[in-house]
Amino acid sequence: MNLRVDAPPRAQIRRFGRSQKWVHRTTAALMGVCVATAACLYIPQFAELVGRRELVVRVHEWAGLALPVPVLLGLASRAFRADLGFLNRFGPHDRVWLRAALHRDKRRASRPAGKFNAGQKVYAAWIAGATLVMLGTGLLMWFTHLTPIQWRTSATFVHDWLALTIGIVLAGHIGMALGDPEARRGLRTGEVSQEWAEREHPLWRP
Amino acid sequence: MNSEQPGEQPGKPIGRRVLLGTLGLGALGVVAAPTLQRGLEAFLGSAADKDPTGLTGLLPNGGGFRYYSVTSSVPHKDAQNYQLKIDGLVSRPRTYTLADLRALPQTRLVKDVQCVTGWRVPDTPFEGVRLSALLDAAGVTAKAGAVRFSCFDGAYTESLTLEQARRPDVLVALRMQDKDIGHSHGGPVRLYVAPMYFYKSAKWLSGITVTEDVEPGYWEDRGYDVDAWVGKSNGRDDEPTS
Numbered sequence: 328m329n330l331r332v333d334a335p336p337r338a339q340i341r342r343f344g345r346s347q348k349w350v351h352r353t354t355a356a357l358m359g360v361c362v363a364t365a366a367c368l369y370i371p372q373f374a375e376l377v378g379r380r381e382l383v384v385r386v387h388e389w390a391g392l393a394l395p396v397p398v399l400l401g402l403a404s405r406a407f408r409a410d411l412g413f414l415n416r417f418g419p420h421d422r423v424w425l426r427a428a429l430h431r432d433k434r435r436a437s438r439p440a441g442k443f444n445a446g447q448k449v450y451a452a453w454i455a456g457a458t459l460v461m462l463g464t465g466l467l468m469w470f471t472h473l474t475p476i477q478w479r480t481s482a483t484f485v486h487d488w489l490a491l492t493i494g495i496v497l498a499g500h501i502g503m504a505l506g507d508p509e510a511r512r513g514l515r516t517g518e519v520s521q522e523w524a525e526r527e528h529p530l531w532r533p
Numbered sequence: 534m535n536s537e538q539p540g541e542q543p544g545k546p547i548g549r550r551v552l553l554g555t556l557g558l559g560a561l562g563v564v565a566a567p568t569l570q571r572g573l574e575a576f577l578g579s580a581a582d583k584d585p586t587g588l589t590g591l592l593p594n595g596g597g598f599r600y601y602s603v604t605s606s607v608p609h610k611d612a613q614n615y616q617l618k619i620d621g622l623v624s625r626p627r628t629y630t631l632a633d634l635r636a637l638p639q640t641r642l643v644k645d646v647q648c649v650t651g652w653r654v655p656d657t658p659f660e661g662v663r664l665s666a667l668l669d670a671a672g673v674t675a676k677a678g679a680v681r682f683s684c685f686d687g688a689y690t691e692s693l694t695l696e697q698a699r700r701p702d703v704l705v706a707l708r709m710q711d712k713d714i715g716h717s718h719g720g721p722v723r724l725y726v727a728p729m730y731f732y733k734s735a736k737w738l739s740g741i742t743v744t745e746d747v748e749p750g751y752w753e754d755r756g757y758d759v760d761a762w763v764g765k766s767n768g769r770d771d772e773p774t775s
Contacts, residue, residue, distance in 0.1 A: 375717055378607070381755070418544030452548040456555025464563065472756075472768070479768065481566030483651050485559060 338521035340533050342442075342513040346404030351514055353397040360390040362497065365490055391465050394458055413442045414451045420530060421445035441530040450500060457493055461486060607686040607716070607737055615721050617705070621681070621743035624672035631721055634707060637662045642702055642727055645774045647763045649730040653771065659725045661706035665699040667741065679747040682724055683740035691724065691735040691750040692759070695743075702727035702775045705738065727775035729761040 343351075364387035367377040377383060401407040420439035427437035428446060438444065443451070467474055467482035504511050509523040524531060562569070612631045620626040641660040647653045668680070673695065680698040682691040697703065706714060706725040714720030719736020726733040732752050753759050758766040763774045 415546050415548035416544045417547035421544065421547075448548055449551060452551035453555055456552040456559070459552075459556055460559030460562075463559065467563075478563070480570075480651055481563045484566040484570050485562040489559065489562075 339518045340521055340524050341517060342519045342524070342533070343410075343517045344404070344406040345517075346401050346407040347410055348514060348517055350397045350401035350407060354394065357390050357394045357397070358497070361387060361394065362494065364390065369487075369490075388465070388469055391462060395462065398455075410442070414448050417445065417448060421448065425449075435526065435529075439530055440528045442528060442533075444528070450496070454493070454496065454500075457489060457496075460489055461493070464489070609716050610685060610721060610737070610739075612721070617722060617739060617741065619667060619671045619741045619743075621741075622674045622677040622745065623668075623743050624674060625670070627671060629667075631707075634662055634705065634722065637666065639707070640701075640704060642704065642725070642775075644702075644727050645772075646731055646734075647771050647774050649732055649757065649761070649767050649769065657709065658711050659704055659706045659727075660708035660711070661704040661722075661725065663701060664703045664705055664724075664741075665701065667705060668695075668698065668743070671743070673743055676745055677743045679744045681740075681742045681744050681748050682735050682738060682750070683742070684735050684737040685739035686737050689735055689737070689751045690748075691733055692744075692747045692753075693726065693733070694747055697726075697760075700728070705741075706734075726761075728763060728773065730757075730763055730767060730769075732757060733761045 364383050367373045367383050368380070368387065374380075402411075418441070420441070422445075424438050424440055424445040427434075432438075464482040464486040467478055468486060507527075509519055510527070513519040524533070615631045617629040617634065618626075619629070639660055640663050641658060643656055643658045645653055645655050646657045664680075678695055680693050680695060682693075684690070693703070704725040704727075706723050707721065708714060709718055709723075709725075714723055719734075719738070722738050724733070724735045724738050733750075735750075747759060749759050760766055763769075764771045765773075
């Protein structure tokens with residue numbers, strides 16, 4: 328006789344398909360390369376450690392140029408486009424979520440969220456815009472002989488300060504992920520537990 | 534998005550607006566950069582003077598020098614093993630040790646340092662031997678028209694016309710900011726070309742070769758101007774440093 332009492336199988340919900348997982352992975356890897364090479368170009372101690380300035384510059388430039396590519400390829404996937412739709416649209420509950428976040432109100436009831444919460448939506452839109460600004464200013468710095476004199480200095484100024492801002496915001500993004508293993512599992516395996524989905528994203532109807 | 538209808542109402546396309554807004558701010562930033570940069574440099578420059586942590590040095594335009602090297606590692610040289618070789622179109626080729634250079638008359642200049650990537654360090658003292666003095670001692674021959682510099686990092690090269698090299702504000706520098714030049718600033722001996730962008734001031738100087746014509750240096754092979762006058766080259770309009 329089998330005396331083992333079967334634990335009730337934990338209900339799993341599909342959160343992400345292959346396209347979303349791979350877009351996130353490749354974007355994260357490219358962003359990682361951009362940040363690491365930027366650190367080697369910018370922070371004196373790392374610059375001293377690594378040197379090889381020309382090679383580092385080349386890697387940084389090409390990784391930056393490739394950064395939007397995964398998202399553009401992802402547009403071919405219906406599931407990815409649907410997620411972009413969720414990220415784009417803000418409903419009344421998102422206003423409630425953002426207000427609660429501003430007041431540091433952590434109660435579940437005051438944080439209603441669909442598939443993505445309002446914080447994730449704002450982050451996604453901002454990082455997409457910031458990446459494009461970095462790309463534009465980066466190209467101005469790269470092809471210096473194509474643009475007028477003042478543009479390059481101005482582009483460098485925006486590129487430097489936005490890089491610092493992105494570094495801080497990205498650290499926040501990674502910090503949040505580190506604090507939520509189930510969210511990470513969602514992006515790793517594509518599945519999350521029913522219980523997590525109901526708690527974190529009560530308005531999400533998969 | 535029918536699947537979300539019972540829970541989440543679709544709502545307004547605010548994500549798109551945030552994205553476009555970020556793009557717009559970026560463009561505005563580029564337009565307003567000259568003004569913003571002037572203000573920030575003034576503020577951070579004064580903050581950096583009172584900042585014991587040195588963290589302001591990591592901020593963009595936070596003042597101070599940045600370390601650029603084109604190789605992965607640079608050997609360390611000191612008074613024991615440092616040598617500066619002067620050769621090429623000269624009648625008296627010679628190799629100087631650090632002690633030899635220190636024994637020659639020293640010139641001290643205090644001027645701004647301007648990097649072609651934008652940073653500027655005001656009123657930086659450099660001290661060393663006038664390049665013209667070394668060239669005169671070596672006896673430049675009649676055919677000579679330019680000077681080529683090489684460095685003990687094994688990769689970096691620079692060059693000047695003979696006329697530029699003989700300017701009184703071009704030094705073979707032994708001291709910077711009233712200290713012996715440390716390794717990370719190109720010590721023990723670096724070139725200092727006061728009126729030009731700082732890439733001309735080659736670090737870790739180990740060789741001076743007099744040649745007929747200018748041979749473009751490391752960065753110049755990669756698109757920088759050979760005649761690198763501050764404010765009149767590389768598409769920049771910085772205030773001249775010398």
